[in-house]
Every structure is written in C-alpha cells, then in structure tokens.
Amino acid sequence: MAEIRVQHLRKAFGDFVAVQDSNFVVEDGEFFVMLGPSGCGKTTTLRMIAGLELPTGGQILLGGDDVTMLRARERDIAFVFQLFALYPHMNVRKNIGFPLLAQGMPSAEIRTRVEETAKLLRIDHLLDKSVSGLAGGDRQRVALGRAIVRRPKCFLMDEPLGTLDTEFRDLMVHELRELHNRIHATTVYVTHDQMEAMSMADKIAVMNHGVIEQFGSPREIYDRPATMFVADFIGSPPMNFLGFGGGLAKGAKEIVVQGARVPVPEVREDIAPTDMALGIRPEHIRFDDASRLRGAIYGTEYLGTTQIVAVETADGIIKARVPAELRLSTGDHVGLALNSARLSLFDKGSGRAVRTAVHDTASERRAQHG
Amino acid sequence: MADVHIKNVTRSFGDHVAVSGLDLRIADGEFVVLLGPTGAGKTTTLRLIAGLERPDAGTIEIGGHDATTLSPAERDTAFVFQQYSLYPHLSVFDNLAFPLRSPARRMPEDQIRRRVEEVARMVRIHHKLANRSTKLSGGEMQRVAIGRALVRKPAIYLMDEPLSSLDAKLRADLRLELKRIQSELGATMLYVTHDQIEAMTMADRIGILADGVLVQIGSPRAIYSEPANLHVAARLGQPAINLLPAGLLPDGGAPAGTRTIGARTEHLAIEKATNGHADGVVDWVEHLGDQNHLHVTVGPKKLVTLTDPDTDLAQGDRVVIRYRSPLYFGADGQRLM
Numbered sequence: 001m002a003e004i005r006v007q008h009l010r011k012a013f014g015d016f017v018a019v020q021d022s023n024f025v026v027e028d029g030e031f032f033v034m035l036g037p038s039g040c041g042k043t044t045t046l047r048m049i050a051g052l053e054l055p056t057g058g059q060i061l062l063g064g065d066d067v068t069m070l071r072a073r074e075r076d077i078a079f080v081f082q083l084f085a086l087y088p089h090m091n092v093r094k095n096i097g098f099p100l101l102a103q104g105m106p107s108a109e110i111r112t113r114v115e116e117t118a119k120l121l122r123i124d125h126l127l128d129k130s131v132s133g134l135a136g137g138d139r140q141r142v143a144l145g146r147a148i149v150r151r152p153k154c155f156l157m158d159e160p161l162g163t164l165d166t167e168f169r170d171l172m173v174h175e176l177r178e179l180h181n182r183i184h185a186t187t188v189y190v191t192h193d194q195m196e197a198m199s200m201a202d203k204i205a206v207m208n209h210g211v212i213e214q215f216g217s218p219r220e221i222y223d224r225p226a227t228m229f230v231a232d233f234i235g236s237p238p239m240n241f242l243g244f245g246g247g248l249a250k251g252a253k254e255i256v257v258q259g260a261r262v263p264v265p266e267v268r269e270d271i272a273p274t275d276m277a278l279g280i281r282p283e284h285i286r287f288d289d290a291s292r293l294r295g296a297i298y299g300t301e302y303l304g305t306t307q308i309v310a311v312e313t314a315d316g317i318i319k320a321r322v323p324a325e326l327r328l329s330t331g332d333h334v335g336l337a338l339n340s341a342r343l344s345l346f347d348k349g350s351g352r353a354v355r356t357a358v359h360d361t362a363s364e365r366r367a368q369h370g
Numbered sequence: 371m372a373d374v375h376i377k378n379v380t381r382s383f384g385d386h387v388a389v390s391g392l393d394l395r396i397a398d399g400e401f402v403v404l405l406g407p408t409g410a411g412k413t414t415t416l417r418l419i420a421g422l423e424r425p426d427a428g429t430i431e432i433g434g435h436d437a438t439t440l441s442p443a444e445r446d447t448a449f450v451f452q453q454y455s456l457y458p459h460l461s462v463f464d465n466l467a468f469p470l471r472s473p474a475r476r477m478p479e480d481q482i483r484r485r486v487e488e489v490a491r492m493v494r495i496h497h498k499l500a501n502r503s504t505k506l507s508g509g510e511m512q513r514v515a516i517g518r519a520l521v522r523k524p525a526i527y528l529m530d531e532p533l534s535s536l537d538a539k540l541r542a543d544l545r546l547e548l549k550r551i552q553s554e555l556g557a558t559m560l561y562v563t564h565d566q567i568e569a570m571t572m573a574d575r576i577g578i579l580a581d582g583v584l585v586q587i588g589s590p591r592a593i594y595s596e597p598a599n600l601h602v603a604a605r606l607g608q609p610a611i612n613l614l615p616a617g618l619l620p621d622g623g624a625p626a627g628t629r630t631i632g633a634r635t636e637h638l639a640i641e642k643a644t645n646g647h648a649d650g651v652v653d654w655v656e657h658l659g660d661q662n663h664l665h666v667t668v669g670p671k672k673l674v675t676l677t678d679p680d681t682d683l684a685q686g687d688r689v690v691i692r693y694r695s696p697l698y699f700g701a702d703g704q705r706l707m
Contacts (some may be wrong), residue, residue, distance in 0.1 A: 170608075192537070193538065194538075195538075195658065198657070198658045198659050199656065199658060218657055218658075218659070219657050219659075222657070222659035222660075234659060235659050235660050236538065236542070236660060237542060237660075238539070281659075281660065282660060283660050283679075298546075298550075299546045299549060299550055301545065301546065301570070301571035302570050302571060302590050302591065302594075303567065303570055303571065303608070304570060304590075304594045304606060304607050304608075304634070305607070305634065305635050305636055305676060306676075308571075310546055321660060324591075330553075
C-alpha cells in the first residue's frame with residue numbers, strides 16, 4: 001500500500017480545462033473520496049491517477065515514485081468500475097481468482113490467495129457455489145474479492161454503487177467501509193453522492209469546475225464549509241442561506257438579518273460592505289415564538305424519528321430538521337431560533353466563508369493532534 | 371377527481387402472480403403511495419387501474435362506476451412514467467398543451483394557453499415554455515412530463531417512480547412541490563416507489579406491497595410506529611430498525627411469545643457505563659453531518675441508532691442499554707400488542 005501525492009495536476013481537452021492545478025495527498029491506508037457534480041473533473045483526476053489519461057501538467061507520485069508518465073499496467077493499482085460485473089459461468093472461486101490467473105500466477109498460490117480473500121470478505125463458505133445463485137450482497141462481495149485479490153498498491157473506484165437501489169446501496173456503503181477498516185488499502189473513490197462520501201471517507205475533496213473547493217475530513221467539510229458551493233453540496237437537506245447586507249468588523253458577534261439581531265460566532269476578519277449570506281444547517285434551527293426571524297410553514301416531510309419543515313421567509317425557503325413529535329400545519333407562522341455557535345458566514349460575491357471563531361477551534365484541534 | 375376502489379383484484383402472468391387479491395380504496399383527493407421493492411406488483415397495480423392490463427379476477431371502480439372492462443381512453447386517468455417521454459420535436463408549451471388538444475376535447479386555444487401557463491408555473495418551467503423539449507435538463511424534462519399529466523383533471527393521477535431518475539437535490543425539491551400541488555388541486559393520486567423517503571414524506575397513506583400482496587396500509591406515522599410485522603418494520607426508517615432476539619437485553623415489559631424486539635433510536639436509552647456492568651461496546655460514531663450514527667456491539671449483534679452530533683460517546687466506550695417501549699414481534703413475525 002502507498003501514499004498518493006498529486007502536485008499541480010492539470011488537464012485540458014483543447015480549450016476546456018477539466019482539472020486546474022490540483023494538489024492533495026492521500027496518505028497510506030486512507031479512504032479518500034472525490035466528490036462533486038458531473039463535469040467537475042473528479043473522474044478525469046481519477047483516470048490520471050490510474051494512468052488512463054496523461055496530465056497536461058503536474059505530477060503524480062505513488063509511494064514516492066513519480067508515475068506521471070507510466071502506463072496504467074505499470075502502476076500496480078486496481079481500478080474498480082462497477083462492482084457487480086461477474087462471469088456468470090464461473091463459480092465464486094474462479095471469479096475471484098481470475099485476475100491472478102490472468103497474471104500467470106501458479107495455481108497453488110492462487111488457491112491460497114483466493115481462500116484468504118474469501119475469508120476476509122466472509123464468503124469462504126461460498127467458494128464452490130455458482131455466482132448465478134448468489135444473493136445480491138454476496139455477489140457484490142465476490143466482485144470486491146476479485147478487486148482486492150491482487151493486493152495492489154491502491155484502489156481506484158469510479159461511482160461503483162451508482163446504479164444500485166437506495167436500500168442496497170446503504171448496505172454496500174457499510175460493507176465497503178468495513179472492508180477498508182480490515183485491509184487499510186489506500187483508496188480513491190469518486191462519487192457525486194454526498195451521503196456515500198460522508199459515510200466512507202477519511203478525507204474528502206469537493207470539486208467544482210475543475211477546482212478543489214475544499215479538502216478535509218467529512219466533519220470539517222460539514223461543520224466549516226470553505227465556500228457556499230461546498231455548504232450547498234453537502235448535507236441533506238443542504239445548508240440554508242439567508243442574505244444580509246453591509247460589512248463585518250473583526251470582533252463582531254452579531255448580525256442583522258431580516259430586521260432580527262442574530263448572534264454569530266465572533267468574526268475574525270474585516271469585510272468591506274457587500275452582499276453577505278448567513279449559512280444555517282437544518283438541524284441548527286429550533287422553533288421559538290420569541291424569535292423575530294419569522295416565516296410561514298410551506299410544507300413538512302415526516303421521516304419517522306425526525307421531520308424536515310420547509311418555512312417560507314422573506315428571503316426564500318429555509319428547511320429545518322426537528323423532532324417528528326412536533327405537530328405543525330402548513331400556513332402556521334413560526335419564529336426561528338438559530339444555534340449561534342454553529343452558524344457560517346459567507347461573502348456572497350466570491351462565495352468564500354468569512355473567518356470566525358468556528359475556525360479557531362479547528363486550528364486548535366489540529367495543533368493538539370499534531 | 372374521484373375515488374378509486376379496487377376490489378379483490380388478481381393478475382397473473384403465467385405462473386407468476388403479480389397482484390394477489392388486492393383490496394384498496396383511494397378516497398377522492400387522497401395521496402396514496404405504494405411502497406415495495408422491484409417485483410412487488412406496484413407497476414402492475416397502476417397498469418390495472420389505467421386499463422393497460424385486465425385483471426384475471428376482481429373489479430375496479432372509478433368514481434363509483436365499474437371500469438373493469440373499459441378501455442384506457444374511457445377511464446380518464448393520467449399516467450406519469452418513470453422515464454419521461456416527451457415529444458422531442460415540440461416546444462415545452464406544445465408538450466404541455468398536447469393532452470388538451472385531442473380532438474375529443476375541442477378546448478378553445480385561449481383556454482389551453484391559460485391552463486398550460488398555470489400548470490407551467492406550478493411545476494416551475496414557465497420560463498422555458500418556448501424551449502424545445504430536447505434542450506432541457508433531465509429534471510426539467512421530468513417536470514414537463516409531470517406537468518403534462520397535471521394539465522388534465524382526470525379521475526386519478528397514476529405515477530410510476532417519476533422522481534427516480536433525478537439527482538438527490540432535485541428529487542428533494544420536487545417531493546415537496548408534488549405534495550403541495552396535489553393538495554392544492556385536491557387531486558386523487560396513486561404513486562408507486564421503492565424509496566421509503568418519498569413514501570414517508572408525501573403520502574396521506576402508505577400501502578406496503580410485498581410479492582403482490584398488500585401487507586399493511588395506513589398513515590406514515592402509523593406504519594412507522596405500529597408496523598404490522600417484521601417485514602413492514604424493516605422497510606421504514608433510516609438507519610433501519612434494530613431487530614434483536616428476545617433476552618439479549620433486559621426486556622421486562624415484553625409480552626408472552628416475544629421472539630424479536632424491534633428498536634429504533636427512540637426506543638433505546640444508551641448511556642456510558644459508570645460501574646462494572648455494561649451491555650455493549652461502542653464500535654464507532656459515524657459522522658454523516660446532519661445524521662450521526664452510533665454503532666454499538668451487543669453480544670453477537672450490532673445496533674445502529676441516531677445520536678447527537680456532539681455526543682461524548684467514543685469508540686471503545688462501554689455502555690448500558692435499556693429499551694423504552696420498543697416493538698415486540700412473535701415467532702411468526704407479527705407484531706404483538
């Protein structure tokens with residue numbers, strides 16, 4: 001297994017710049033997810049790491065070696081496209097062993113490797129069964145087995161769960177992460193699904209228009225989004241924005257939104273007067289009649305333990321996640337109380353987050369953990 | 371709009387019984403969602419109501435009249451398919467107007483214009499009325515397809531997973547819109563899906579279908595909190611309900627014959643063990659942002675519950691777990707009261 005280091009990576013197709021100056025390090029054994037909408041450059045980046053696409057500029061180091069110009073098969077990686085394409089006429093053992101057979105490994109060695117792999121995936125009791133008779137989950141495990149049996153330096157996966165039913169996908173997400181916890185293989189995983197990214201990743205890079213907007217742990221990205229794009233892309237429902245005007249002074253602890261004073265984390269930089277946005281996660285809103293920030297209920301979505309309530313305010317719809325016991329009706333007027341410690345502030349023009357007290361706890365935490 | 375009454379309807383294809391003895395009454399203005407996996411009989415039910423399939427047995431009444439033998443055209447239903455099928459050579463406006471321009475209707479053009487504009491605003495496509503339908507994004511095309519059903523005021527709208535091909539964000543927006551449009555119109559709607567979130571958030575009543583049989587029907591709250599059996603309990607809730615063998619944890623209140631205990635987040639009190647005794651060990655706290663999952667190992671079983679993002683529980687912590695009025699199931703899988 002190995003570290004992957006990407007330096008000033010760039011890829012252009014004619015006039016179109018697919019990836020602009022990407023820089024990141026995937027540490028040995030890390031599960032790294034590249035997340036973004038289609039066309040953001042995530043698959044192109046993955047294909048460059050795999051050697052299926054040559055960069056226009058920059059470098060890729062695999063375990064310290066420069067592989068930028070090496071061919072795909074010289075890189076010792078495993079590329080998993082879709083996890084469920086199996087050879088229907090072969091049994092489980094042959095399906096898993098196929099990549100080793102193709103490499104010309106002696107059959108005794110193949111046997112040992114296949115059995116080890118099957119044990120790891122807890123399908124050793126199925127080795128001599130035909131794959132066509134297997135349940136969905138076991139088929140996926142066989143497909144995974146075929147990917148890991150070669151023990152490559154790293155795994156590259158391009159939306160491997162893209163076409164599955166939601167329920168089954170949730171299952172496979174946990175399966176993949178658990179497997180990772182057991183084998184700690186450096187993994188680069190591409191998806192447009194933020195839930196998959198949040199569930200599996202040690203680190204996430206959120207990409208947009210060929211640029212990495214933020215690189216960090218799922219928690220950092222969720223709690224301290226660097227841009228409005230990231231804030232909106234992560235979370236279900238995503239972060240809410242309420243516009244407000246004027247500048248901000250270093251040390252400010254309060255803003256005025258729709259005529260209501262809202263306490264915010266202490267501002268750490270001066271911002272000249274411009275259009276700003278207050279960012280609020282749905283779970284950081286409570287209903288409180290005393291609040292001057294008001295709206296009317298537009299609709300509710302019952303989810304069992306919680307519900308999502310859409311509230312129409314003077315500045316559009318805000319979604320709150322509240323306990324399901326709360327009985328609310330469309331048209332009801334409510335006051336919105338916000339969890340001040342968890343709010344984000346953005347410069348609407350650039351989309352960039354304003355530095356606040358929320359960010360110093362982050363750097364302290366980093367310092368503590370070295 | 372009208373009520374629809376399906377009485378003891380069965381439909382087989384060769385040896386395969388797709389729909390078996392189905393009884394379902396959809397009230398005028400009601401939004402019913404049928405939830406089930408692929409092959410449960412959802413689409414067949416819709417096709418039976420639309421008249422695209424004939425039942426082998428049973429009757430279908432629409433607006434109080436027996437429609438069992440009527441042709442699709444005589445039934446006055448509007449169908450939205452999973453894959454939007456628009457007329458590629460027509461503009462958005464003409465696609466929406468198409469059902470109103472059928473020779474049988476003879477609707478005056480100014481009336482058509484008014485109706486199309488009204489519906490276009492409802493599905494938020496009014497700014498693109500002049501566009502060719504092929505120039506739209508997937509989400510916009512599906513909104514046009516839904517709008518094309520809505521321009522008519524049929525007895526019932528039949529929708530077959532209309533949101534499944536859309537991305538997550540758009541799906542969330544359209545869920546809310548569709549529910550709102552339906553209640554504004556007072557439309558009778560039968561909607562089928564395999565997505566529990568769609569069922570929970572939009573339905574007045576959810577019908578759980580399994581292997582062609584309607585297992586339970588009721589309000590989302592009733593189905594969620596009072597599932598008839600293990601199958602229904604497992605279909606709703608994220609994370610999925612924990613199904614634990616009786617006796618694994620202290621279960622004083624369990625009725626006689628309890629084999630399995632169903633525990634969702636709200637049925638569990640989990641606290642850090644202070645002294646010697648512990649029921650389980652925290653495996654991992656999964657931070658998903660808005661939802662945080664606590665994974666706990668209890669003997670041979672694993673539990674998953676929602677937890678506070680700022681929980682002080684951490685991997686390796688020993689915990690005491692108590693039930694808080696959980697669900698009890700007997701050996702046959704039925705819930706015990």
